[in-house]
Amino acid sequence: MSSIPASAFLALALILFCIGLYGALTKRNTVIVLISIELMLNAVNINLVTFSKYGINPSIDGQIFALFAMAVAAAEAAVGLAILMALYRNKKTVHIDEMNEMKN
């Protein structure tokens, strides 16, 4: 039995998710936007692992889901970095408000 209530873990995940959301929406550097998205995915993983222990039917499935989410997040980071490299080679900028080729 754990002495920490489940809502404490959920609140920690909520705070980290909000930090990541704010960073992803306001930062100008594309690398920081990508890493903010990673932070949001991490917050979701905390929720999955919390409910794998505190849910009505505790089981290992939540932890396996967290592992799948980590694999997808790693693939996303690699592809995102590659897109950033291609953009930087063509546009010489990493600022997200100057990447507007599809606008007009």
Next chain:
Amino acid sequence: MTFSGEFFAFMALALVAIIGGVLLLNLNKVVHMVVALIFTFVSIAGVYILLSAEFVAAVQVLIYSGAITIIMLFGIMLTKPYDESEAKSGKWRKILVFLGVVGFAFAVYLGIYNFDIQQVPTTLHEDNTMQIGKGLYTKYIIPFEFVSVLLLAALIGAIVLAKREDKEADEE
């Protein structure tokens, strides 16, 4: 609520995680932001150990504080991030986004602040890695194989995207 050692460990880990996130938002240099986020990732691994998920904690340290941080640092060093030109969008956008995020946080917090569920004794901490292995190779075998296809596709896609085009290479 009793003040056990587990509780203090959780408070310390949560504090370090949130401080890392706040530093990510407030530091000026990009490399410092990424290094601040390593603290967050490592303390999230500690939170996983509190939730009796030792294998996920080890994977968190390997993938996030190891691989993803290093790949982001490479991304920073191969580009030129210290170009301090002014942003076009003003302060109003930041304020609006901040208000929106705070509203979202409040709405979700209303849903979870008195979330209390009957705790059932679990066996997750006994042979954690063996349980995960059994789950992966029996119930989740098809998603597990699809993840390998996804990783192969991401590998090839990243190489194709980041490769220098031939005519560009000839000019240099």
